Amino acid sequence: MTREQLIAYAEKHHLSDALDGEVHDMKSNEATDINNSGTTAQIDYLLSQGYDLDSIESTLKSNVDVDEDEEEEESQEPYDRVGPEPEPESD
Secondary structure, three states, X not given: OOHHHHHHHHHHOOOOXXXXXXXXXXXXXXXXXXXXXXXXXXXXHHHHOOOOHHHHHHHHHHOOOHHHHXXXXXXXXXXXXXXXXXXXXXX
């Protein structure tokens, strides 16, 4: 059958739901491939589907634990000294 014949056949026999599983499986496999390809692939995919950077940023930030975010900020502070904290002098 041609594409047009397949469409006519499906419509004639009210089979619009018959291919739901096939479509779902294919898109699910695509999602798995994107997710397994890492963060860059995920962001690129979302941008290609019309998401904007602000929406992606909002989603990312809503999934960050506050304590985790604070630890990251603290770890980026420069250190002036090297080595352990000096012992306090005793009199």
